[in-house]
Amino acid sequence: MAYEDDALERMHRIMTEGRSAMVENMNRVHRGEPAVMRELAVKGERTPSQLADATGNSAGRISAILSSLEKKGWVTRTIDPENRRKVIVRITPEGLRLVNLHKKAMDDRVRWVFGQMGRRRTEEFLSLFEAMMTYMSLCGPGQPMPDEDAIRAAFERNGIPYEPAEDRETVLPDDVKDKFIMHRCGQEGDDTAKDADAANPGKDQS
Template sequence: MKDYELRGQLRESVNRIYDMELFSSLTELVQGENHVLQYLVQHREDEINPSLLSDHLHVSRSRITAALTGLRKKGYVTMEMSEQDRRRMCVRLTPEGESLIKRKQERIEGYFEALVAGLGEDDVKEFIRLIELSMSIMNSASAGK
C-alpha cells in the first residue's frame, strides 16, 4: 500500500472516531462548563476560586467567568466570599452540579467498560501503547515546527 493511501485510511479512521457519541461525550466532559464541574468534583474539599480554575484548566479568565455565569444560572455552582481572603470569590459545586457530572462520567465509563470487555487486556494494553506512541510522535513533530 502506498504512503498516501495509508495516510488517507488513517485520516478516515480518526474521523470516524470523532463522529462517535463516546468521543463527543468525552470531549464535552473535558471542555467548557463540564470541565469546570469535573474539576470541582475532583477538588470538592479545596477552596476553589476563578483564578485557580483558569490556571489549572488552562483557560482564559474571561472564559472561566462565562462558564461560571452559565453554571450559576443553571444552579450547578454557587459563588460566595472566601473565608480565608474576603477579596476572593469561592466557587462551590451544588448537589445538582455534582449529580449532573457524575451521570456524564458514568455514561463515559460504560463505554470504556465495553471497550475493555470487547478488546481484552492484551489488546487494550497494545491500544494504550499505540496511543502513547502516537502522542509522542505528534508532539515531536509539532515541536520541530
C-alpha cells in the same frame, strides 16, 4: 512516502472523518461545564482564574460557565472573607452527584468498547497508547529532541518496559530540523573563517 507519514495521515483521518458522537461529547467535556465541575469535584474549592487555567478557557468563558452552573444549583460562588477581591467557587452536593453519574456513564461506554475489542486487542492498545503518550511527553514544540538516555528514563519513571522498535527511524520535526541546519551552517561558517585565517596568518585580526 515513509511509513511515519502514512501513519500520521491515517491518524488524522481516523480523528476527523471517523469522529463519533462519543468523541464529540468527550471533547465538549474537556472544556465546557462538565470540565469545570470535574475540576471542582477533584480539586475542591477553586478560583475562577484557576478554573480557566485548568480547563483552557478564557476568563470571559469561565464567567459565563459559572453563571450557568450557579443558576442550575450545581456550584456556588462566594467572596473570600479574608480577601474581598477573591471569589471562591465550590461544587454543591447535587453537582457532585451529577459528576459521579456522568463519570459512571462514560466509564460504562468505554468498557463496552473494550468488550468489543476483546482482551488481547485491548491490552495491545493500552500498551501502545501508554508508550505513545510517554514519547509525546518528551517532544513538545520548541523542545529539543530527547536522546536515548532521556527516553529510557521517561519509560522507567512511568513503570513501562523500554523496548525500542527494531525498525524505528529518527524523523526530525521541521522546527528541530531547521534549528539543526542553522546550527550546522553556523558551525561551517566558523570553520570557513578559521580556514581562511590559517591560510593568511599575517592578516590583521583587528
